[in-house]
Amino acid sequence: MQNTFKADDLSSAATRAAELRNILDDANRRYYIHDAPNISDAEYDRLLRELKEIEHAHPDLRTPDSPTLRVGSQPSSQFEKVKHLAPMLSLDNAFAPEELVAWEERNARISREVKDAGYIVEMKIDGGAISLLYEAGLLVRGATRGNGAIGENVTTNLRTMREIPLRLSGENVPKRVEIRGEVYMTFTGFNAMNERRVAAGEPTFANPRNTAAGALRQLDPRMTAERPLRFFAYQVEVDADTGEQLPVTRQSETLKLLESWGFTVNPNRKTATTIADVLAYANEVERFRETLDYPIDGIVVKVNLLGLWDELGIVGGREPRYAIAYKFAPDLVTTRLLKIEVNVGRTGALNPYAVLEPVEIGGAIVRQATLHNFEDIARKGLRIGDMVLVKRAGEVIPQVVAPLTDQRTGEEIEFEEPTVCPSCGTAVAKSEEEVMLYCPNGACPAQIYRGLVHFASQDAMDIRGMGERTALQMLEASLVKDYADLYDLTEEKLMTLEGFAQISARNLVEAIGKSKDLPLSRLLYALGIRHVGTHAAQIVARELGTLEAVLAVDEAKLAAVHGIGATTAAALVAYLGESHNREMLDRLVQAGLTTEEPVERAAGAALAGKTVVITGTHAMSRKDLQLLIERHSGRVAGSVSKSTDYLLAGEAPGSKLEKAKELGVEVIDQQQLVQLLGTE
Numbered sequence: 001m002q003n004t005f006k007a008d009d010l011s012s013a014a015t016r017a018a019e020l021r022n023i024l025d026d027a028n029r030r031y032y033i034h035d036a037p038n039i040s041d042a043e044y045d046r047l048l049r050e051l052k053e054i055e056h057a058h059p060d061l062r063t064p065d066s067p068t069l070r071v072g073s074q075p076s077s078q079f080e081k082v083k084h085l086a087p088m089l090s091l092d093n094a095f096a097p098e099e100l101v102a103w104e105e106r107n108a109r110i111s112r113e114v115k116d117a118g119y120i121v122e123m124k125i126d127g128g129a130i131s132l133l134y135e136a137g138l139l140v141r142g143a144t145r146g147n148g149a150i151g152e153n154v155t156t157n158l159r160t161m162r163e164i165p166l167r168l169s170g171e172n173v174p175k176r177v178e179i180r181g182e183v184y185m186t187f188t189g190f191n192a193m194n195e196r197r198v199a200a201g202e203p204t205f206a207n208p209r210n211t212a213a214g215a216l217r218q219l220d221p222r223m224t225a226e227r228p229l230r231f232f233a234y235q236v237e238v239d240a241d242t243g244e245q246l247p248v249t250r251q252s253e254t255l256k257l258l259e260s261w262g263f264t265v266n267p268n269r270k271t272a273t274t275i276a277d278v279l280a281y282a283n284e285v286e287r288f289r290e291t292l293d294y295p296i297d298g299i300v301v302k303v304n305l306l307g308l309w310d311e312l313g314i315v316g317g318r319e320p321r322y323a324i325a326y327k328f329a330p331d332l333v334t335t336r337l338l339k340i341e342v343n344v345g346r347t348g349a350l351n352p353y354a355v356l357e358p359v360e361i362g363g364a365i366v367r368q369a370t371l372h373n374f375e376d377i378a379r380k381g382l383r384i385g386d387m388v389l390v391k392r393a394g395e396v397i398p399q400v401v402a403p404l405t406d407q408r409t410g411e412e413i414e415f416e417e418p419t420v421c422p423s424c425g426t427a428v429a430k431s432e433e434e435v436m437l438y439c440p441n442g443a444c445p446a447q448i449y450r451g452l453v454h455f456a457s458q459d460a461m462d463i464r465g466m467g468e469r470t471a472l473q474m475l476e477a478s479l480v481k482d483y484a485d486l487y488d489l490t491e492e493k494l495m496t497l498e499g500f501a502q503i504s505a506r507n508l509v510e511a512i513g514k515s516k517d518l519p520l521s522r523l524l525y526a527l528g529i530r531h532v533g534t535h536a537a538q539i540v541a542r543e544l545g546t547l548e549a550v551l552a553v554d555e556a557k558l559a560a561v562h563g564i565g566a567t568t569a570a571a572l573v574a575y576l577g578e579s580h581n582r583e584m585l586d587r588l589v590q591a592g593l594t595t596e597e598p599v600e601r602a603a604g605a606a607l608a609g610k611t612v613v614i615t616g617t618h619a620m621s622r623k624d625l626q627l628l629i630e631r632h633s634g635r636v637a638g639s640v641s642k643s644t645d646y647l648l649a650g651e652a653p654g655s656k657l658e659k660a661k662e663l664g665v666e667v668i669d670q671q672q673l674v675q676l677l678g679t680e
């Protein structure tokens, strides 16, 4: 759909501009808020550009809320706002070779030296931009990009990232300098994190980019620390007031300098003499892109000679002429949805997935895509036989975005939710949230298989050498019927399985034996109880200390434990109430598994001896706040008195705030609390 606009007719320009604004606003909402894009990124960029052209030709048509004025997300109120030393700019885009040539020509009209200055090509990392302020070599502040001029102070979160130096090393470190770059997630890290979440029965994240950007703005830095975040540096902004100058004349030297200070700089970069060289490298990148373990959405071409950057200037206060993004073709394709199949998970959850007519996306053949859950299928209105939009970003599991309803022939078939489990035929049940269907049969073969794989997985009992294949073999040979049977396995028994020789059998028996020493929390998680993820398992184990206490626990008491909700408590108690589970646990104890949780050291002592009172509403739940305070050795009290050290006040604080002021108790907000803890 080519919609090039002739900007000579004012009234049709106005109509088209309004239309474009609507489409773009809607697309933004779908993308950022609903995480369900309806148009490809390339299409979005093209429409935005068309709107920019109209507004350029008719400045009167520019509205104060035009999507063309959007630099980034607005700073949120939760974090302190900080002004960047110099604005964090964005980039103009090019989509075709001619556009890169045109960019060079425009620049050459401004500075005759451009064509001799050379270029540097960098990867355009798809993550979240940040700026790190170093004073006398020390990290003093880290901020998100925000609206470009003003960002959010997320220092405590950034400090959790090991790839961000707290102190710069090497020579020529300026007195005051901002280092900019991109926080991102590797596909490996992202997928592993999602697998852990699936195992814990938690919702998965949609893509590494939004997850990385979101992780920066977590209010609890521990949440940030749990996400596998990485950082590539690419820009240095020296505080102009210090009058200092860097000993570099080219961007390629700046990148080396960043490396010498201790930053990771993306090794995939290349200097080029001409635009033809740039294009040749761009082709190369398109080919090796699939092998990169992080998302990129194109390359950034920069004039290498720094002396020209100021001279070339900035367009509209937001896009410097010295650099341009050259975007790749979108990884959105259309193909046919052949059928919808259903997998049975460990907890019995039925997970639908799409079987697709094989299609190539960015060099890989895609045959299947996730469909999240049945509600999602209904919401998207997918029918079997539909032509569908499929999205794939690098190594991320492909997703079905939407059906192309205008291509329907009438032959498409409405999908019907399964009424029985595809593995054992038991009638399905609906979960509390009504989103998930599940098989209630604990003896369902598919569940036992998934459960066994989970039991042996790294975060659970960490039995090396026991993957999906081995689990299936053990079940098929009836060597194992439940988890406890694993501990009766011998070398001889394992050697009856195809592919096992003496050494591999011995190694597996040893690995199984080693798992007996893991703490109670691992066992609780390994059992695969619904809603009991790693976190909940740890809380329960720490709170109760022994398996004996867990077996005796009362549901109401458990639900009252901070960090455990009624749903988790009910699921755990229901599991323990089943006699065959009890029997299996007995056999695990007899096999010699650890039944205790070693006493945990507190995460820190920042609040040792301090009493905190919580009032008002906060971004974090009260339970989580209390847990956070207690983990740092503090105590939470219900009312303000002279012995209160801090009043943690949120929105609508009420009378406790008055009381605190009266008694001279220090009043802090969540951000200040996190800062107190973050200094440890």
Ligand code: IVH
Binding pocket: 089, 090, 091, 122, 123, 124, 125, 126, 128, 129, 182, 234, 235, 300, 320, 323, 325
């Ligand atoms: S340079 C104007 N280099 O792309 C100069 N940006 O669309 C500042 N990005 O906000 C950007 N990789 O978040 C530059 N190698 C790279 C980049 C890069 C990713 C992001 C950055 C920026 C956005 C612009």
